[in-house]
Amino acid sequence: MGKKIMIIQAATQLFANQGFDATTTKEIVRTAGATEPLLFYHFKGKEALFTEILDDVFSRLNQRLDELPQRTDHPFEKIENLVGRMMDFVAESPEETKLVLSHCPARLKENAEACRRHYVDLRARLEDYLGKCLRAGIRGKQFAKVPVPDTVNILIALINGLLRQRVAELAGNKDLRESALSFCRKALST
Amino acid sequence: MGKKIMIIQAATQLFANQGFDATTTKEIVRTAGATEPLLFYHFKGKEALFTEILDDVFSRLNQRLDELPQRTDHPFEKIENLVGRMMDFVAESPEETKLVLSHCPARLKENAEACRRHYVDLRARLEDYLGKCLRAGIRGKQFAKVPVPDTVNILIALINGLLRQRVAELAGNKDLRESALSFCRKALST
Amino acid sequence: MGKKIMIIQAATQLFANQGFDATTTKEIVRTAGATEPLLFYHFKGKEALFTEILDDVFSRLNQRLDELPQRTDHPFEKIENLVGRMMDFVAESPEETKLVLSHCPARLKENAEACRRHYVDLRARLEDYLGKCLRAGIRGKQFAKVPVPDTVNILIALINGLLRQRVAELAGNKDLRESALSFCRKALST
Amino acid sequence: MGKKIMIIQAATQLFANQGFDATTTKEIVRTAGATEPLLFYHFKGKEALFTEILDDVFSRLNQRLDELPQRTDHPFEKIENLVGRMMDFVAESPEETKLVLSHCPARLKENAEACRRHYVDLRARLEDYLGKCLRAGIRGKQFAKVPVPDTVNILIALINGLLRQRVAELAGNKDLRESALSFCRKALST
DNA sequence: TATGAATGAGAATTCATTCAT
DNA sequence: AATGAATGAATTCTCATTCAT
Numbered sequence: 001m002g003k004k005i006m007i008i009q010a011a012t013q014l015f016a017n018q019g020f021d022a023t024t025t026k027e028i029v030r031t032a033g034a035t036e037p038l039l040f041y042h043f044k045g046k047e048a049l050f051t052e053i054l055d056d057v058f059s060r061l062n063q064r065l066d067e068l069p070q071r072t073d074h075p076f077e078k079i080e081n082l083v084g085r086m087m088d089f090v091a092e093s094p095e096e097t098k099l100v101l102s103h104c105p106a107r108l109k110e111n112a113e114a115c116r117r118h119y120v121d122l123r124a125r126l127e128d129y130l131g132k133c134l135r136a137g138i139r140g141k142q143f144a145k146v147p148v149p150d151t152v153n154i155l156i157a158l159i160n161g162l163l164r165q166r167v168a169e170l171a172g173n174k175d176l177r178e179s180a181l182s183f184c185r186k187a188l189s190t
Numbered sequence: 191m192g193k194k195i196m197i198i199q200a201a202t203q204l205f206a207n208q209g210f211d212a213t214t215t216k217e218i219v220r221t222a223g224a225t226e227p228l229l230f231y232h233f234k235g236k237e238a239l240f241t242e243i244l245d246d247v248f249s250r251l252n253q254r255l256d257e258l259p260q261r262t263d264h265p266f267e268k269i270e271n272l273v274g275r276m277m278d279f280v281a282e283s284p285e286e287t288k289l290v291l292s293h294c295p296a297r298l299k300e301n302a303e304a305c306r307r308h309y310v311d312l313r314a315r316l317e318d319y320l321g322k323c324l325r326a327g328i329r330g331k332q333f334a335k336v337p338v339p340d341t342v343n344i345l346i347a348l349i350n351g352l353l354r355q356r357v358a359e360l361a362g363n364k365d366l367r368e369s370a371l372s373f374c375r376k377a378l379s380t
Numbered sequence: 381m382g383k384k385i386m387i388i389q390a391a392t393q394l395f396a397n398q399g400f401d402a403t404t405t406k407e408i409v410r411t412a413g414a415t416e417p418l419l420f421y422h423f424k425g426k427e428a429l430f431t432e433i434l435d436d437v438f439s440r441l442n443q444r445l446d447e448l449p450q451r452t453d454h455p456f457e458k459i460e461n462l463v464g465r466m467m468d469f470v471a472e473s474p475e476e477t478k479l480v481l482s483h484c485p486a487r488l489k490e491n492a493e494a495c496r497r498h499y500v501d502l503r504a505r506l507e508d509y510l511g512k513c514l515r516a517g518i519r520g521k522q523f524a525k526v527p528v529p530d531t532v533n534i535l536i537a538l539i540n541g542l543l544r545q546r547v548a549e550l551a552g553n554k555d556l557r558e559s560a561l562s563f564c565r566k567a568l569s570t
Numbered sequence: 571m572g573k574k575i576m577i578i579q580a581a582t583q584l585f586a587n588q589g590f591d592a593t594t595t596k597e598i599v600r601t602a603g604a605t606e607p608l609l610f611y612h613f614k615g616k617e618a619l620f621t622e623i624l625d626d627v628f629s630r631l632n633q634r635l636d637e638l639p640q641r642t643d644h645p646f647e648k649i650e651n652l653v654g655r656m657m658d659f660v661a662e663s664p665e666e667t668k669l670v671l672s673h674c675p676a677r678l679k680e681n682a683e684a685c686r687r688h689y690v691d692l693r694a695r696l697e698d699y700l701g702k703c704l705r706a707g708i709r710g711k712q713f714a715k716v717p718v719p720d721t722v723n724i725l726i727a728l729i730n731g732l733l734r735q736r737v738a739e740l741a742g743n744k745d746l747r748e749s750a751l752s753f754c755r756k757a758l759s760t
Numbered sequence: 761t762a763t764g765a766a767t768g769a770g771a772a773t774t775c776a777t778t779c780a781t
Numbered sequence: 782a783a784t785g786a787a788t789g790a791a792t793t794c795t796c797a798t799t800c801a802t
Binding site for chain 6: 193194224225226227228231232
């Protein structure tokens with residue numbers, strides 16, 4: 001009853017915390033209370049199981065980003081919304097985020113490309129979103145004349161770093177959202 | 191003919207690009223033009239080889255940080271110096287940095303703790319350095335009254351994110367140093 | 381609707397072309413458009429399915445041989461009739477013949493003996509038939525004084541070889557019946 | 571000391587008697603007094619081991635056929651020589667012959683084509699040899715005007731059948747060489 | 761008759777590591 | 782310092798077979 005889901009959950013947790021290579025199928029099914037052949041009955045193999053999890057995580061993350069409001073009073077609100085969504089996602093799905101952050105782009109044998117694509121697509125999406133946002137703000141004089149591409153990369157780097165801090169057990173699990181947004185607001189202000 | 195060094199170099203490159211688990215001793219010695227027993231003659235085992243490399247990287251990085259000038263005209267210069275050293279290190283030793291960023295804290299069987307310590311120590315060092323720096327700047331009115339611990343974490347997250355961007359083949363290998371420093375300078379300015 | 385028959389047909393074809401060991405129950409049911417539990421519902425197991433097919437093939441072949449006319453004008457006609465029946469059987473049931481030729485005596489775990497018996501019985505039957513035939517011909521001066529047991533074995537070897545050529549895709553699928561009979565007729569003639 | 575050879579011998583025997591699929595690597599190394607990793611150290615895999623054996627058998631058989639004298643007093647002597655070589659080979663290397671007869675063309679996953687080639691080449695060689703021989707004999711009136719291609723196939727079928735009888739434990743292991751040659755001599759005579 | 765889910769036993773293969781030289 | 786041969790312990794994955802429905 002629901003052993004497939006148990007396997008997915010066990011695998012997610014183990015992949016996130018030990019890495020793909022260091023996690024054995026035996027360990028997964030033991031954690032899930034299942035047997036190895038069942039894993040291979042439901043999934044084509046260890047990599048397919050990993051890929052299925054990854055696809056699901058990215059699909060859910062992209063869904064969250066789809067829901068971001070397009071219209072806002074101030075362009076910085078859009079940045080706030082983006083950061084908010086990302087941090088919320090980490091809070092909701094810490095294991096999944098950990099898995100993505102430590103495996104993407106991953107070194108798989110068969111599905112490496114699919115995995116890389118997720119990563120590249122997400123990055124492109126963030127670049128697009130932030131780029132538009134910055135240009136609009138600069139045009140509307142709400143932002144100083146910052147160099148757009150560089151600033152986009154800086155913002156992405158910062159978000160990436162913040163997510164990693166949240167996910168790592170180190171550095172206190174405090175939500176730096178507000179402070180970080182203040183930091184950026186000031187850096188971008190006219 | 192320095193086969194030990196060949197092994198270290200091959201291992202560094204392979205660990206950095208494929209990960210510790212995905213790299214086999216056979217692959218290392220093939221790349222190095224050596225044989226497996228020789229690897230075990232020079233190193234206690236695969237983990238010991240990894241640890242030796244890691245120790246060396248951290249030792250060199252810490253040395254760089256030791257050399258940072260303690261006295262500067264403006265506290266932001268200290269931040270500039272720090273960021274500069276880190277970015278220089280990546281430029282000099284990209285493989286080594288990649289190895290550290292993707293493996294630390296690593297999941298080793300025997301030396302996990304030693305590895306974790308490197309990571310924790312470095313983080314503590316950065317926190318200390320940046321904390322002092324911020325407090326001094328706030329005291330001297332060169333910086334706005336930012337919340338120190340949060341801002342320290344934000345700066346570390348940003349540096350971490352920037353290093354990762356540099357090391358990843360994605361996102362253009364442009365050095366964002368100057369832009370990032372401008373970004374931070376403005377964010378911290380009074 | 382007749383899935384049992386579908387399974388038998390699929391199994392026959394696969395066993396014949398890939399061998400018993402190399403054919404999986406999954407492959408059989410996939411080819412037959414059925415599911416594995418159904419195979420086990422209809423047959424005790426993979427070996428039982430194989431044995432059932434084999435029994436059927438031998439039963440049909442033996443039936444054909446039962447029908448051989450006992451009285452003929454010339455003893456060589458009996459050889460002609462035998463060779464004809466065998467070649468007809470291959471033409472009618474090429475897959476089944478292929479299965480028998482490549483698996484008999486087969487290496488089964490449970491029914492090896494039953495399988496071997498089929499083979500031994502058929503051989504004995506052929507030896508008996510050809511032996512009687514040769515002795516009669518020699519007695520009646522229609523055949524030269526050939527050594528009977530050896531010639532029987534030679535004739536069986538030749539028939540065996542011819543059947544195999546027919547069943548293999550190689551060597552042109554031409555029916556060598558007439559030429560082979562001429563060859564033998566001359567070899568046996570006074 | 572010579573464990574590689576032990577493995578080859580064990581594998582030859584087991585492949586010949588049980589078939590490729592029914593023989594496990596574990597069984598091979600147990601028989602050889604070795605361990606599984608050693609098998610994989612010396613050979614790329616189970617199939618590679620099989621292929622190596624097969625290559626060797628065919629190489630030795632072809633060498634024997636290379637040595638056949640080209641000039642003979644009577645064309646039938648050439649047939650005698652050929653049959654003799656083949657029967658000698660079976661006597662010398664019964665296991666190897668068994669292996670070839672029951673596996674060639676074999677159903678391998680990787681080297682099926684190489685294996686098939688051996689088989690096809692040998693067949694072509696026999697067809698060529700026997701064809702030339704028959705044509706010469708017919709031309710020189712030593713042989714009757716038999717249809718050459720058919721007779722070639724018949725001779726090959728007979729040889730194949732005889733070899734199989736020798737190799738099978740059934741049918742008495744008597745060497746039918748002389749009887750078979752008499753049989754053919756008469757069939758071909760003018 | 762029919763099936764989705766599940767499993768015990770075992771397959772080939774790999775890996776880090778060691779031994780003898 | 783260097784290697785060819787060897788191995789214990791695992792790993793991923795497959796297979797025939799069964800259970801519950």
